[in-house]
Amino acid sequence: MSAITAETSTVYVPAPEALGAVLAPGARPPRPSALSASMTFGWRAMLKIKHVPEQLFDVTAFPIMMTLMFTYLFGGAIAGSTTEYLQFVLPGIMVMSVVMITMYTGVAVNSDIEKGVFDRFRTLPIWRPSTMVGYLLGDMLRYTLASTVILTVGLILGFRPAGGPAGVIAGIALLVGFSFAFSWIWTMFGLMLRSEKSVMGVSMLVLFPLTFLSNVFVSPETMPGFLQAFVGVNPVAHLVAAVRSLMAGTPDNGEITWVLTSGALLIVIFGALTMRLYNRK
Amino acid sequence: MRESEKTGLAIEASGLVKAFGGNRAVDGLDLRVPAGTVYGVLGPNGAGKTTAVKMLATLLRPDGGEARIFGRDVIREPDAVRGLVSLTGQYASVDEDMTGWENLVLLGRLLGHRKPAARDRAAQLLEAFGLTDAGARQVKTYSGGMRRRLDIAASILNTPDVLFLDEPTTGLDPRSRNQVWDIVRIVVAHGTTVLLTTQYLDEADRLAGRIAVIDHGRLIAEGTPGQLKASVGAGSVHVRLRDPSQRSEAELLLAKELNAPVLLDADPSALTARVPGDGADHVAAEQASRALAELAAAGIAVSDFSLGQPSLDEVFLALTDRPAEKTAA
Numbered sequence: 001m002s003a004i005t006a007e008t009s010t011v012y013v014p015a016p017e018a019l020g021a022v023l024a025p026g027a028r029p030p031r032p033s034a035l036s037a038s039m040t041f042g043w044r045a046m047l048k049i050k051h052v053p054e055q056l057f058d059v060t061a062f063p064i065m066m067t068l069m070f071t072y073l074f075g076g077a078i079a080g081s082t083t084e085y086l087q088f089v090l091p092g093i094m095v096m097s098v099v100m101i102t103m104y105t106g107v108a109v110n111s112d113i114e115k116g117v118f119d120r121f122r123t124l125p126i127w128r129p130s131t132m133v134g135y136l137l138g139d140m141l142r143y144t145l146a147s148t149v150i151l152t153v154g155l156i157l158g159f160r161p162a163g164g165p166a167g168v169i170a171g172i173a174l175l176v177g178f179s180f181a182f183s184w185i186w187t188m189f190g191l192m193l194r195s196e197k198s199v200m201g202v203s204m205l206v207l208f209p210l211t212f213l214s215n216v217f218v219s220p221e222t223m224p225g226f227l228q229a230f231v232g233v234n235p236v237a238h239l240v241a242a243v244r245s246l247m248a249g250t251p252d253n254g255e256i257t258w259v260l261t262s263g264a265l266l267i268v269i270f271g272a273l274t275m276r277l278y279n280r281k
Numbered sequence: 282m283r284e285s286e287k288t289g290l291a292i293e294a295s296g297l298v299k300a301f302g303g304n305r306a307v308d309g310l311d312l313r314v315p316a317g318t319v320y321g322v323l324g325p326n327g328a329g330k331t332t333a334v335k336m337l338a339t340l341l342r343p344d345g346g347e348a349r350i351f352g353r354d355v356i357r358e359p360d361a362v363r364g365l366v367s368l369t370g371q372y373a374s375v376d377e378d379m380t381g382w383e384n385l386v387l388l389g390r391l392l393g394h395r396k397p398a399a400r401d402r403a404a405q406l407l408e409a410f411g412l413t414d415a416g417a418r419q420v421k422t423y424s425g426g427m428r429r430r431l432d433i434a435a436s437i438l439n440t441p442d443v444l445f446l447d448e449p450t451t452g453l454d455p456r457s458r459n460q461v462w463d464i465v466r467i468v469v470a471h472g473t474t475v476l477l478t479t480q481y482l483d484e485a486d487r488l489a490g491r492i493a494v495i496d497h498g499r500l501i502a503e504g505t506p507g508q509l510k511a512s513v514g515a516g517s518v519h520v521r522l523r524d525p526s527q528r529s530e531a532e533l534l535l536a537k538e539l540n541a542p543v544l545l546d547a548d549p550s551a552l553t554a555r556v557p558g559d560g561a562d563h564v565a566a567e568q569a570s571r572a573l574a575e576l577a578a579a580g581i582a583v584s585d586f587s588l589g590q591p592s593l594d595e596v597f598l599a600l601t602d603r604p605a606e607k608t609a610a
Contacts, residue, residue, distance in 0.1 A: 012411030012430075014463040016470075022402075022409045023440050023471040029393035031364070040390040044376070047387075051378050051419060120374040120435065123338050124391050125363040280342075 034127035041134020049138065058104060059146040063097040067153045074217055083158040090154040091244040092216035095175055097150060098143045099211055099236055102179050103203035105139050106186030110199045113191060122278075129275055132187050136180050143179045147172045163249035171246035174259060178239050181263035184270035191277040210236045235262045291316040291443050291474035292337060296346030299332050299498075306332040308498035309346065314476055314491075316351075319469050321489030322478040323596075329498035330478040331371055334445050337476070338368045350443055367441035369432045371448045375420050381407060381431050382416040385438065392439045406434040410464075426457025433464055437473070444468060446477045450484060462488060482596055486510075494600060501600045512599070517589050518554050518569040523582040525550040531581050538572040556588070 032040070049055060070093055075082030109132070112118065121131050151159075151168065161168050186203065193199050213230055214220075214237040220228050231237045238258045245252035292314035299307040307329040314320040324330050335341040337348055339359040347354065353361040368374065375384045382403050389399030407416045410430045420428060429449060436444055446465070450458040465488055469475050479485050485492045486506040494502040494509065502509060510516075518539075522531055532543045532552055541555040554572070556565045569588050576583055 012460060014411075014460055014467060015409070016467050018409040019464065019467045020471060022405050023437060023468060023473070026440075028364075028439055029395070029398070032391060032393045037391060040387060043390075044379070044387055047379055047383055115377070116370045116372040116374040117376045119335075119338075119340055119368060119370045120388070121391075122340055123363055123366060123368045124388075125360050126391055 031125050034130060037126040037130035038133040038137060041131050042137030043134075045134055045138020046141065049141075055104075056142070056145070059101055059142045060149055062101070063094075063146045063150045064153055066097050067093050067150050067157075070217065071157060078218060086154060086157055086159050087161075088244075089217060090150070090159045091171060091247050092214075092240045094147055094150045094154075094172075095236065095240045095243055096211045096214075096216050098146050098175055098179050099182065099239075100207055101142065101146055102139070102183045103186055103200070103207060104142075105135060105183045106188075106190035106193075106199045106203060107196050109135060109187050109190030110193065110196050128279065129271065132184075132271075132274055132278065135187065136183050139183060140176050140180055143176045144172065147175060161247040161249070163247045167247050167249050167251075170251075171243040174246065174256065175239065175243050178235075178259055178263045181266040182235075184267055184274055187274045188270050188277060191274060210234060215240050235259070238262070289316055290314060290349075290351075291318075292320070292348070292350055292476060294333075294337065294346065294348035297333065297336055297343050297348055298345035299329075299336055299341060300344055306498055307336065307343075310495065310498060311500055312348075312493060314474060316474050317469070317472055318490040319465060319475045319477060319488045321485030321492040322476065322495060323480070323482060323485045323492050324478070324495040325480060328495050330495060331447055332498070333495070334368070334447050334476065334478060338366055338445050339363055340368070365442040366445060367436040367439070367443075368445045369429075369436045369447065369449060371451065373420070373428045373432050375428065375432050375435055377421040378419060380417050380419055381412050381423070384420060384431065385435060388435050388438050402438060406438065410434045424457075425453050426460060429453060429457065429461060430464070433461070433468075437468060440471070441473060443474045443476065446475060448478055448480065451480065458484075494596065496600070502596075509596070516556050516565050518556055518572065519546075519551065519587045519589065520554070520573070520576070520583055521548070521551045521585040523550075523584045527581045528552060530579070531576055534575055534579055534581070535572055538575050539568060550584075 067090070070089060071082050071086055074089070075085035079085035079088065118131075151172070163171070185206070186199070189199050189202050193202065213227060214234050215231060216236075220231045220237075223231065235258075238255050242252060242255035242259045245255060290313055292312055294310060294312040297307050297310040297312075298305065310329070310333055312320075312322075312333075322330050322333065332341065336343045337350065337355060339355050339362050342356065347356065349355070350362045350365050353365065355362050375381075376387070379387070385403035385406055386399045389402045390396070394402060404413075404416075407413045410433070412427060412431060412434070415423060415427055420431065423431065433446070433449070436446075449461050449465070453461065462484070465475055465477065475488075477485070477488060489506065491503065491505055492509055493500055502512060504512075518535075520531065520535070522528055528545065528550065532545065535552065535554045536543045539554050539556055543552055543554040545552050556568050566588060573583065573586060
């Protein structure tokens with residue numbers, strides 16, 4: 001490789017004609033729309049996956065492990081049989097895995113933001129949030145992939161959702177949409193905290209209570225009162241209930257509204273905080 | 282009409298201030314950069330060069346003062362400024378995980394080109410910068426010189442009106458440095474105003490029409506390279522004597538002939554004298570050769586001598602630590 005490098009730089013002599021041709025000031029195209037800029041950053045996220053495919057490990061191996069582990073760990077004890085438990089727990093495990101994967105958004109932002117390329121992005125006349133939206137578009141692909149992997153494992157193990165394909169797709173769409181909104185928390189922490197480790201630390205601190213203190217594994221009736229109160233306001237619990245209802249073919253409009261409203265609030269609040277930090281960085 | 286076709290000032294900054302905690306990185310900086318020229322900002326590490334460039338490129342919000350790029354205010358109209366400028370940062374402003382081609386297509390799309398146009402432009406730029414063969418490789422496999430070229434290619438994708446180059450040759454080998462210099466000359470010949478920061482007087486001298494010397498966030502001198510060198514002295518003449526015992530005699534002679542202080546080096550047979558000159562190299566050379574002739578006439582044998590350009594060290598010494606001499610010169 002070094003030989004190639006040396007050879008290339010030996011050959012190169014800046015030619016006034018060739019450079020002049022690219023410098024001739026043509027008409028500048030109009031600035032891209034917010035959507036187009038965001039999609040372009042989304043494309044960047046895809047290219048990163050293409051060049052570093054190992055990073056898909058957390059959306060493939062991790063979800064398979066979660067599904068197998070919890071189905072066989074609790075299945076017999078809680079529902080008497082793993083197949084029966086699977087009907088209840090699979091949508092929950094799907095939500096839990098995807099919500100947990102959202103934290104990698106913060107890690108990616110944190111490790112990327114110090115690089116010189118961000119200085120270039122920030123001097124471009126584009127819609128400012130598009131850089132961050134691009135990350136999240138790439139991450140939505142990852143969330144969809146993780147959901148599909150879990151669904152596949154579930155179907156193999158005997159998950160038979162009554163909602164059919166339409167219900168399952170609607171459930172996954174709601175989950176991916178909410179995760180997009182939820183990820184703005186991590187873009188904020190990614191910009192705010194100084195190291196990847198601290199981003200991971202804070203993520204765990206937030207994600208463990210939100211995912212475990214919920215209705216993912218058991219229905220909350222047996223929980224003590226204060227815990228029921230927490231589950232009642234836990235957005236992840238509402239998301240689980242909504243996704244479960246969609247996949248079961250009995251959409252719970254109250255829960256779905258709850259999820260959509262909290263998603264919108266997350267975007268408004270943490271999107272604003274993220275952009276405030278991004279502009280000051 | 283392109284902004285770059287207008288005459289007048291490309292960059293106009295007055296009283297710029299940026300503090301990080303208690304440290305005033307930029308402390309009341311004034312800059313006036315004529316359009317269509319290369320302007321050098323010279324200073325040591327930590328002088329505030331990068332901070333100043335970041336404020337002018339809208340990456341940092343100034344704590345005080347104001348700056349305009351072709352009349353557009355960097356604080357009040359950052360988006361208009363972003364449409365005019367482009368920045369090649371001190372550390373490669375390209376994505377290392379992506380290929381050279383992908384970097385350029387990404388940027389082309391972000392600058393508003395449609396997909397086919399962005400692809401054409403990327404191929405054209407790779408060709409013009411001698412990177413066609415490397416275009417399909419990830420940038421992290423590039424040499425320092427190739428990375429820098431890609432970086433500049435990305436910066437001129439839309440032929441900016443003002444191009445900021447923050448220490449573009451730091452860490453490059455001499456050949457790559459020459460390539461960057463050639464590129465800068467071609468870019469400015471096509472009407473783009475270039476503001477270049479550097480630690481090397483030599484580089485500013487070769488490229489810049491005017492140079493600002495900054496230290497501790499303040500402007501300490503400004504002018505053409507000739508004026509700047511004249512204020513410092515055109516260079517130094519280093520002399521080594523065959524017989525160290527003659528050094529004090531030589532010191533007196535040189536001081537008289539050059540009318541400048543003479544420094545005694547650690548080597549007992551060597552001494553260094555500043556050549557005042559008027560900034561023109563040939564005058565300095567004449568003065569130095571006359572001084573050497575005097576030494577020979579006085580019977581002082583010289584085993585070795587050299588005439589050096591003033592180094593950045595000497596510029597700073599002259600401009601900061603010895604302000605009295607600056608006034609005298």
